[in-house]
Amino acid sequence: MNSARPLRWGLIGASNIAARWVLPQIRGGGDSVEFVYSSTGAWASEYAAANGIAHSTDDFGRACEWPDVNAVFISGVNERHAPQTIAMAAAGKHVLCEKPMALTVADAREMIDAAERHGVVLAINHHLPGADTLRTIRGLVSSGSLGTPLALRLSFTIMISERPPAWRLHDPVGGGAILDLTTHSMSVTQAILGTTATEATAIAVRQGPWATPGDGGPPDSVMAALRFGDIPVQTHDAYTVEHCPTTVEVIGTEACVIAAGVLAQEPAGTLWRVVGSEMTEIEVPDRRDLYEIVLEGFRSAIDGTGRPTVDGTDGLSALAGALAVAESAKTGRTVTVADID
Incomplete structure (x- = not known):
């Protein structure tokens, strides 16, 4: 498991919750945000400029392979949470996923399996x-x-x-x-x-x-x-x-x-x-x-010193x-x- 600190983040979804609540706590904990992804390129660019993020993209494949990024916050529309989490886990990124983690229990199980298989942390943003x-x-x-x-x-x-x-x-x-x-x-x-x-x-x-x-x-x-x-x-x-x-x-x-x-x-x-x-x-x-508490638990899970506020199994049960x-x-x-x- 990659536990390099500080973390270098990507935002998957140019959302209000990321800008208002999660981004300040990412930066407040000493981490950096390297890029934001949105399926709409113009919105990704506007969002990046408004939130002081250096890069934006509408290419999800590029987002998965973004160099030196080791954690992502996924907060787009609910039906994309599962496939994006599975793809990011396969790319070796730790994932903090907005709730609900998926739209089906089967998809939620696949998310947990993907994180375990690729040795990354999966946490769900139930604050x-x-x-x-x-x-x-x-x-x-x-x-x-x-x-x-x-x-x-x-x-x-x-x-x-x-x-x-x-x-x-x-x-x-x-x-x-x-x-x-x-x-x-x-x-x-x-x-x-x-x-x-x-x-x-x-x-x-x-x-x-x-x-x-x-x-x-x-x-x-x-x-x-x-x-x-x-x-x-x-x-x-x-x-x-x-x-x-x-x-x-x-x-x-x-x-x-x-x-x-x-x-x-x-x-x-x-x-x-x-x-x-x-x-x-x-x-x-x-x-x-x-959200400071959520990010603290997420970081401690990556470091191997603690657990997320809500992990994948907890999120699956809630779903x-x-x-x-x-x-x-x-x-x-x-x-x-x-x-x-």
Whole structure:
């Protein structure tokens, strides 16, 4: 495994998340970005100039073979994540891939196999499990401070902008709240409970102002009931909610924890431990940028001194849970996660 530091990066996808969140943390950690790839050459050139990147290309083959680059961040449209990751792994590049890692479980497995076969690190850019708010909740659960966990409720509800590109709202293949938000909800729940979803029952609708009857767009709101081992989990993931904070609640036999405003790109939110009618706020000291934490874990995995916040196996489990939710919403039946491929 090539663990040369500092890392020299390529951006695969000229995305907003790369420019706003990931690029500053790449550079903040002492690494450099050598090029950006987009399938649209003019946009790649404009993006490179706007973000101080020396080179741009619309030739994916050239991007794979870019000299001296040893890591890439893949953040284009969702259907390209798997083939681009597999190609970059074959070229010997460590891969940080935006979520969802793929559109099928089979493709996600191929990504993991490719990384293992070529001796590179594969990490998935699920930033939320690294937040100290959620790590604190995980600690309360694992330490037994809440007693035996009885249930978890999670609400990842936001109001999304329809600014271009609007593919998340209109693309029936790679868009929609399930691939975007439910995958996050799965990764958070997995991290807190230390287990993965086994079955899902869900209802999904299309209710935003951008929706018209019969437009064929993906669901923008979904509610699901899932089983994580013996623990029931309820999730609400939506693009259509403007006036309700994101929340995570874990209910135990001895106490519960309520977290508000914690499902965000910023290190935000407040935690309370509740016993009866008494609520006590829990201090959360680590308010580092969540993408700093993601990049720190990615680098430590390359160095062989740690692991990613979310690795390929974790990302696959989050994807499988979300796809089970999608299948249940589509068919109206309870879906076993192990049957999803």
